[in-house]
Amino acid sequence: MAANDSGLKLGTTLYSMTPAFHGREYTFEQLVRKVAAEGIGPGLEVVGFQSIKGFPTITDEYADWFKGLIAETGLTLSCLGINADLRIDPDKPMSDDESVEYHARQLEAAAKLGFPLVRYQYPAGPDVIGRLAPLAEKLGVKMGLEIHAPHHPNHPDVIAFREMYERVGSPMLGFIPDFGATARAVPPSFFDAQRANGVPEDLITLAQEFWVEEGEPYQRRDRYIAAARARGFQDRHIMSLVIIFGLFSRAAPESWAEIMHQVIHIHGKFFDFDENGDEIAVDYARVLPVFVEGGYDGFMSSEYEGHMWTDADGFDKIRRHHAMARRILEGVAA
Amino acid sequence: MMEHRVVSDNGLASSPEGCVIDIRLPWYRSLPLSVVQIDEVQIDGEVIDKDKVTFELEGERMPLSELRPKTGTVWYVLDSAFLHIDGIDVAKGSEHEVAVTVSFRPPYIAGLNRIVKTTKTLSAN
Numbered sequence A: 001m002a003a004n005d006s007g008l009k010l011g012t013t014l015y016s017m018t019p020a021f022h023g024r025e026y027t028f029e030q031l032v033r034k035v036a037a038e039g040i041g042p043g044l045e046v047v048g049f050q051s052i053k054g055f056p057t058i059t060d061e062y063a064d065w066f067k068g069l070i071a072e073t074g075l076t077l078s079c080l081g082i083n084a085d086l087r088i089d090p091d092k093p094m095s096d097d098e099s100v101e102y103h104a105r106q107l108e109a110a111a112k113l114g115f116p117l118v119r120y121q122y123p124a125g126p127d128v129i130g131r132l133a134p135l136a137e138k139l140g141v142k143m144g145l146e147i148h149a150p151h152h153p154n155h156p157d158v159i160a161f162r163e164m165y166e167r168v169g170s171p172m173l174g175f176i177p178d179f180g181a182t183a184r185a186v187p188p189s190f191f192d193a194q195r196a197n198g199v200p201e202d203l204i205t206l207a208q209e210f211w212v213e214e215g216e217p218y219q220r221r222d223r224y225i226a227a228a229r230a231r232g233f234q235d236r237h238i239m240s241l242v243i244i245f246g247l248f249s250r251a252a253p254e255s256w257a258e259i260m261h262q263v264i265h266i267h268g269k270f271f272d273f274d275e276n277g278d279e280i281a282v283d284y285a286r287v288l289p290v291f292v293e294g295g296y297d298g299f300m301s302s303e304y305e306g307h308m309w310t311d312a313d314g315f316d317k318i319r320r321h322h323a324m325a326r327r328i329l330e331g332v333a334a
Numbered sequence B: 001m002m003e004h005r006v007v008s009d010n011g012l013a014s015s016p017e018g019c020v021i022d023i024r025l026p027w028y029r030s031l032p033l034s035v036v037q038i039d040e041v042q043i044d045g046e047v048i049d050k051d052k053v054t055f056e057l058e059g060e061r062m063p064l065s066e067l068r069p070k071t072g073t074v075w076y077v078l079d080s081a082f083l084h085i086d087g088i089d090v091a092k093g094s095e096h097e098v099a100v101t102v103s104f105r106p107p108y109i110a111g112l113n114r115i116v117k118t119t120k121t122l123s124a125n
Helices: A013-020 A028-037 A060-073 A096-113 A124-138 A156-168 A187-197 A201-211 A217-230 A236-239 A255-261 A284-293 A312-334
Strands: A005-011 A042-047 A075-080 A117-120 A142-147 A171-179 A267-272 A297-304 B006-013 B016-021 B036-043 B055-057 B058-065 B080-084 B095-104 B114-123
Touching: A005 A013, A005 A075, A005 A284, A005 A312, A013 A028, A013 A042, A013 A297, A013 A312, A028 A060, A042 A297, A060 A096, A075 A096, A075 A297, A096 A117, A096 A124, A096 A255, A124 A142, A124 A156, A124 A171, A142 A156, A156 A171, A171 A267, A201 A217, A217 A236, A217 B006, A217 B036, A255 A284, A255 A297, A267 A312, A284 A312, A297 A312, B006 B095, B006 B114, B016 B095, B036 B080, B036 B114
Parallel strands: A005 A042, A005 A297, A042 A075, A075 A117, A117 A142, A142 A171, A267 A297
Antiparallel strands: B006 B016, B016 B080, B036 B095, B055 B058, B055 B080, B095 B114
């Protein structure tokens, strides 16, 4: 299944098929079997709180069934998405001790299911993750911080984890780049969905002007809101566009090279393709060579997220994403 | 896209007390009830008094105000919950416009309060 001679292997996260799963069109088992049948593995990523009822409690019976299913399909478990649910009580965030315990249960679930690594989220904080390193070593499960827009490798929040990694020095701690952080454009289908909801074209143009400016994303978001209000646009239209400042950032794709030695998994975030089969929002021809040349060895999960605003077929999207990735990787190898 | 997913297709039924609406969590993953709120229920344009509405998940029924303390009860993303509406009678086979607004605070995203409203015209079962 290797698309090339590099260590970058392809795969799928079932998060890409959220509408089909949520709509009860496919069960978890049917999704797994279809990923195998369509040849959009071999890597398989799962979000614990999406795919598994009762997560992170994993019964022996479920673990046996799960591992049997994966073995039968020939897929390779790449990553389990875990969550930093610090605000289960919205008025009283978890203490560090409670958060360590909450994350530990999810790490143990990953080990029991046979995952080699987990994706964790930055609200966990460096101290909690540092305390979990011995457990990760004992279980043989690596922990990767997802670097998701508006973060990037040199964002202060990420630097705090890089410094902790330096201090702790555990081989189990790493990073998971999400390519939405190094985007070149807002996906056209996002704006199409907003137009369909009546958002005026002039407002979309205004939001894009602020999106391409230099500077910290949330400051640009606030300047966009102020400018749009000054021009008299309706607040509900204004607010429907603000997520572009959090979902897609414009850090340089080359910035991943700095942390390459600690990259343990990739979220190949994507949305829309042009007539040549290239992704419009993320410049894969620029970002993938950074990983090949950096000697990355691991999986890239194709992570379609256009389902936040359309119900387009996730399987079709992933087939295209894999075809594009293979073409680019073969070009890099040649 | 979650805007059409709060009220289930074919999700209205008459009941001895009034009627029942089948609803879903409009998010990609399961969440504890403590971060979920039922903000508004409308039937045929009329806002239903919250005292007339109870929430049922996995056989347990509770007033809407009782979701907030339920930090240990998780609404699995594939499961329906049911809103029981007292005193609003719908005849089997009659059509009604049903609108439900759910809001939730994903516990891993500080400050986000996601509000999703679904309106559907349904024939009562």
